[in-house]
Amino acid sequence: MxxxxxxxxxxxxxxxxxxxxxxxxxxxxxxxxxxxxxxxxxxxxxxxxxxxxxxxxxxxxxxxxxxxxxxxxxxxxxxxxxxxxxxxxxxxxxxxxxxxxxxxxxxxxxxxxxxxxxxxxxxxxxxxxxxxxxxxxxxxxxxxxxxxxxxxxxxxxxxxxxxxxxxxxxxxxxxxxxxxxxxxxxxxxxxxxxxxxxxxxxxxxxxxxxxxxxxxxxxxxxxxxxxxxxxxxxxxxxxxxxxxxxxxxxxxTTQPQEEKLQQGFIDIGYRLPEASVAEVTGLLEILNSPEHQGKMDLPDVAETLMLDIDDLFPLTELLEILRFAKVSKGDITITEEGKAFVDADILERKKLFSIHLKKFVPLARYIYDQLIRHPRHRALEENYLSLLEDYLSESEAERVLRTVIEWGRYAELFAYDYNSGVLSLENPH
Structure with missing residues (x-):
């Protein structure tokens, strides 16, 4: 050499x-x-x-x-x-x-x-x-x-x-x-x-x-x-x-993105991870099982769920954002809030997810607040897309909005009509 x-x-x-x-x-x-x-x-x-x-x-x-x-x-x-x-x-x-x-x-x-x-x-x-x-x-x-x-x-x-x-x-x-x-x-x-x-x-x-x-x-x-x-x-x-x-x-798993996350700093334009509620629930249930007692090695998680890093890291990141788990030194540990979510019945899970979504995901909170303020509690998804495009590329803005809409619908924070692209409150209050 x-x-x-x-x-x-x-x-x-x-x-x-x-x-x-x-x-x-x-x-x-x-x-x-x-x-x-x-x-x-x-x-x-x-x-x-x-x-x-x-x-x-x-x-x-x-x-x-x-x-x-x-x-x-x-x-x-x-x-x-x-x-x-x-x-x-x-x-x-x-x-x-x-x-x-x-x-x-x-x-x-x-x-x-x-x-x-x-x-x-x-x-x-x-x-x-x-x-x-x-x-x-x-x-x-x-x-x-x-x-x-x-x-x-x-x-x-x-x-x-x-x-x-x-x-x-x-x-x-x-x-x-x-x-x-x-x-x-x-x-x-x-x-x-x-x-x-x-x-x-x-x-x-x-x-x-x-x-x-x-x-x-x-x-x-x-x-x-x-x-x-x-x-x-x-x-x-x-x-x-x-x-x-x-x-x-x-x-x-010790990256600036996670460091920002730990300091509670994520804004409306944050590049939210693409992970579904079903995946979140599945991983929390595995973590909380008697076999693992709330903690697992990330390589073991990847092997158990057959995920590569492109699928695993968005999932662990969402768990951290919602405060349902913590990632440190290559391990993932369930939090008390994560345990409460897993132990709850279906309706209680939706309620807990909704609380954490509003508290820790600024974009979800922003959409919800805008819908509350609107006289008819409705808004076009285009409004939020153009807002996100100030921070992200066009395709990323679409992905992030699609992801947050999926979470919001599960939590019953808001409803969404695919054909008209209209977001609305299901139960305005």
Whole structure:
């Protein structure tokens, strides 16, 4: 390993315009270095800007501020030496496997004979020998993603960037492809000097990477940079592997968003988590069961409910917002209020949920107060959407409003007519 970084990201920021409104900051002040011989994972929740950062490093997206250097030179567009594997297979359906793999070489102006030779070697290396003349529609998802890998590797890249390359695959296929990738990396057949990949799976990051960069969200920023020193092959049954999983959960659950939450600071424009009342109730019932006695390890919760971090964290965040549970150091503990909710009958649960919703979710309280004040106790959802768009992107504003309407309807705080988009009080008082 040389002392010179192969990739250096310096103060990168990225904002997206929100129509005529202010800009939405997606990435803020990202600094990190990556060296030869490393596999680095960028781990974070969906929407934290991980994929945007990867595209900036690849030269596909320009940063709003800061710079990226590849081997000491600034990246201002796609760079020879950096290849990328995307989440979707992105194959041209009318071309055969061989032709799809040859595409990059053709763009580089490589002669036909050499192009064919190199493409066949890459296809063989990635385990697709015998499928050279097949069209993408004849291949399974795993085989199509292997074509994506072959296409990225055939140009002999210095660095391979991967954007959630296994997320569209079933578990067995993904595990197969991961172990083949690690074998290829260790055999040094590919000439690769570094791999940088994005994931929202904690186990995937620990299984593959030497280093894990943990992203916080709103806006995306680096929370932790963690070394993984476990020897290969890594097994998720190894106690050391489980310790690493616990460690990452702990780091991911002590974030500024949660710190703000603990200080009681959430405003009308807060990016509320997408979690349903049924999920909240289900997790509280599991926590409160004699088996767990009010406390569980987050990795155990994820395993019990078969949730990844994109489903688990919104759920635990909502429990914290409503004060039904507390998350600390990778554990979740039910509160007295959470116990009271679980022990109550259906009508009492609705009442308790309504009280906590009005008390701790400013947007729900605001909608309710507005409906109380209106002479006919009615309002169009458009009013609240335009209010939220001062804080959030259009799609996020819609998601947040849809979520809070679902909670409000369960709590019988207000009613909603889907066809007219009208919110109203069921029992004005």
């Amino acid at each position: 040389t002392n010179e970084p192969i990739i250096e990201v310096i103060g990168v920021q990225k904002s997206f315009k929100k129509g005529d409104r202010q800009e939405l900051l997606v990435l803020d002040d990202i600094h990190f270095k990556m060296y030869e011989g490393e596999i680095v994972a960028i781990l974070g929740k969906s929407g934290s800007g991980k994929s945007t950062l990867l595209r900036i490093i690849a030269g596909l997206v320009k940063p709003s501020g800061g710079t990226v250097h590849y081997r000491g030179r600034p990246v201002s567009g796609p760079v020879r030496g950096i290849s990328m594997v995307f989440q979707t297979f992105a194959l041209l359906p009318w071309l055969t496997v061989l032709q799809n793999v040859e595409l990059g070489l053709e763009a580089l102006g490589i002669e036909r004979e050499q192009r064919r030779e190199r493409a066949l070697k890459a296809i063989d290396m990635i385990g697709l020998d015998g499928f050279e003349s097949a069209l993408p529609k004849e291949l399974s998802g795993g085989m199509r993603q292997r074509v994506g890998f072959a296409r990225a590797l055939v140009v002999n890249p210095d660095i391979l960037l991967m954007d959630e390359p296994f997320s569209a695959l079933d578990v067995l296929t993904a595990d197969n492809l991961k172990s083949d990738l690690i074998d290829l990396w260790q055999s040094k057949q590919t000439g690769l000097n570094a791999i940088l990949f994005v994931t929202h799976s904690i186990e995937e990051a620990i299984a593959i990477a030497d280093r894990i960069i943990i992203f916080g969200s709103n806006p995306g920023s680096i929370r932790s940079d963690l070394k993984v020193t476990l020897p290969f092959p890594r097994s998720d049954l190894d106690p050391r592997f489980r310790n690493q999983v616990d460690r990452v959960y702990t780091l991911m």
